[in-house]
Amino acid sequence: MYFIGYDLGSSSLKTALVDSETGETLAVIKTPAEELGIDAPHPGWAEQDPELWWKCICEGTREVLSKTRVAPGAISGIGIAYQMHGLVTLDGTGQCVRPAIIWCDSRAVSIGEQTLGELGEPQCREHLLNEPGNFTASKLRWVQQEEPEAFNKTKTFLLPGDYIAYRLSGKAQTTASGLSEGILWDFQKGQPAYWLLGHWGMPDSLLPEIVPTFGHQSKVSKSGARDTGLSEGTPILYRAGDQPNNAFTLNVLEPGIVAATGGTSGVLYGITDSPKVAELRRFNHFLHVNHAPDRLRIGQLLCINGAGSLYRWLKDQLDVSGYDEMNTLAEAVPVGSDGLLCFPFGNGAERMLDNKSIGASFSGLEFNRHHKGHLCRAALEGIAFAFRYGMELMEGSGLPFKTIRAGNDNLFQSDIFTTTLAALGQTTIELYEVTGAVGAARACMVEQLGLEEYLEHTAGRDYLATVLPVKEVGDYRIAYLRWKDELQKK
Incomplete structure (x- = not known):
């Protein structure tokens, strides 16, 4: 069956x-x-x-x-x-x-x-x-x-x-x-x-x-x-x-582990067992799939509307064969993109920016210095910076980021994106070869096994790789702080 x-x-x-x-x-x-x-x-x-x-x-x-x-x-x-x-x-x-x-x-x-x-x-x-x-x-x-x-x-x-x-x-x-x-x-x-x-x-x-x-x-x-x-x-x-x-698919059901996606939008989704919330505006709280009246499990969700949508838009504007070529071009550019910054906020009101629509933009572009590779790296770094900015907001409310789990698709297939995110948060990122559709299909197993047995049955399934944070984070942090300083002026 x-x-x-x-x-x-x-x-x-x-x-x-x-x-x-x-x-x-x-x-x-x-x-x-x-x-x-x-x-x-x-x-x-x-x-x-x-x-x-x-x-x-x-x-x-x-x-x-x-x-x-x-x-x-x-x-x-x-x-x-x-x-x-x-x-x-x-x-x-x-x-x-x-x-x-x-x-x-x-x-x-x-x-x-x-x-x-x-x-x-x-x-x-x-x-x-x-x-x-x-x-x-x-x-x-x-x-x-x-x-x-x-x-x-x-x-x-x-x-x-x-x-x-x-x-x-x-x-x-x-x-x-x-x-x-x-x-x-x-x-x-x-x-x-x-x-x-x-x-x-x-x-x-x-x-x-x-x-x-x-x-x-x-x-x-x-x-x-x-x-x-x-x-x-x-x-x-x-x-x-x-x-x-997605969190369920990655077995993110308890506090401490955070699920992430980097598709059309970027999402961080963590779990809390407390009904007290410090933040109302910039991220949200929903009943998680394993919530029960006697076992409070609330998902905390932060969404970045302009994430993969920016990288897709950039692909459509450049004369490239696809994302693999963009990633290769980006890898030839140093951390910080030689001063080029990208703000990936061109997909409507951004809740984490207090529902402002500030648009997407590149900053510091020099015609005689920057080329396609710089645009691609700046875009990947800018999306990672937006993720880190969201992480800081969630950390400020008490949500721990011990481990991030993500499916190995879209932005998480980029070494630049994952390395930048892991470095800035000094957070381990676990990658799994699984999709939400597979998770939704497997969720039907809960009816026959019960949730606890299902989790035992699927523990470790689909694991692909772990991205460890690099020790030398100076260049990443300098670029991020420049990005955040300019963002706060918008």
């Missing part, structure tokens, strides 16, 4: 098939071949058509089944990971009312700030563990205020992964962890923040059914089976946002 895992990002969907007994990966498929587009009808907006997500699910499922020659009836469970903080609105017939407002959309920043002022910091700190910010709840409020006709048609709202599960099963459901990432969970009461919806004059009926993160959530419907090629009745056993899922 086998499990299928989906990892829905903003640029693509990954579909993985794993053996249900061993967790061995049989195949991972990326859909579509080209990246999914993001629509920006106005500055700061970011939207996608959920129908495109569903098209990718159908194509990815059929392709992975065809490639492995696994019969649909041999699939015994489905796990779903997804891009966080998005908003999908459904009408009474289950159709999307409007395009999805995705994670990097900045339109609701002012609504979050206004709501913080109305509710007061103590209420947000004690009950939400976050300010409303630019998350799902504030985006829903934006629709209510700016598109009242669309809001009046809306009968329920979903996160992106909830929408995928809805199309598979016909059931509008979410999880407590999902509501917490939307800033719609009352941590003190252990229930949805009904009072926040009431504050905005929204009915409780907008909330979908709440199901556990692990365990039987729903089954593939007849129409879901017809579209995907799966068997009707196949159970959905897991769903989580991509960053909690």
Whole structure:
């Protein structure tokens, strides 16, 4: 028997098939071949058509089944990971009312700030563990205020992964962890923040059914089976946002170890067992996948919107064959990029910069001195500097960085990026050859094994390498301090 895992990002969907007994990966498929587009009808907006997500699910499922020659009836469970903080609105017939407002959309920043002022910091700190910010709840409020006709048609709202599960099963459901990432969970009461919806004059009926993160959530419907090629009745056993899922995939479930990703955005995700939060604005607190009422596990997430997106943009501007060539060019340039600095903040409002949109930029460029290699190295260093800046914020709140764990993809395939990050934080980085889609598929094993046995079963799996911090950090630190000094002037 086998499990299928989906990892829905903003640029693509990954579909993985794993053996249900061993967790061995049989195949991972990326859909579509080209990246999914993001629509920006106005500055700061970011939207996608959920129908495109569903098209990718159908194509990815059929392709992975065809490639492995696994019969649909041999699939015994489905796990779903997804891009966080998005908003999908459904009408009474289950159709999307409007395009999805995705994670990097900045339109609701002012609504979050206004709501913080109305509710007061103590209420947000004690009950939400976050300010409303630019998350799902504030985006829903934006629709209510700016598109009242669309809001009046809306009968329920979903996160992106909830929408995928809805199309598979016909059931509008979410999880407590999902509501917490939307800033719609009352941590003190252990229930949805009904009072926040009431504050905005929204009915409780907008909330979908709440199901556990692990365990039987729903089954593939007849129409879901017809579209995907799966068997009707196949159970959905897991769903989580991509960053909690990434942490789970890397066995980051306890304080002290931090999960990191360096894809379109850059993310640091650590664990705390304390409900007390020192920081409301620049990073966030969500129920982690292994949270229980008697065992508090809260994920602390810091997101850098402009990370891999900067390196991808630079690749598109340069006459290079791909990232390998860029990394080779960068390696010929010394630490500090001969004075060239890069600030990778061109993908919307940066929460760790107090929701400012300062744009991306290069500083100190000299036409007769700097070339492609300098641009590539400065970009990699600038992203690593942004990660280190975020680490300092999180360390200041009491989160320890004993070890960083990351998948061996995207930015973490660059020696310059990993060496710079390890050097500045004097932190060990462990790399694993695994993806979020594989983690989502393996999460289905928790239903049959239980979490503790699952962790024993997967401990050390997929380990690839360890990056140790270099002892000579002077040049790295000088370059970083120059970068940070200039950042604080922006």
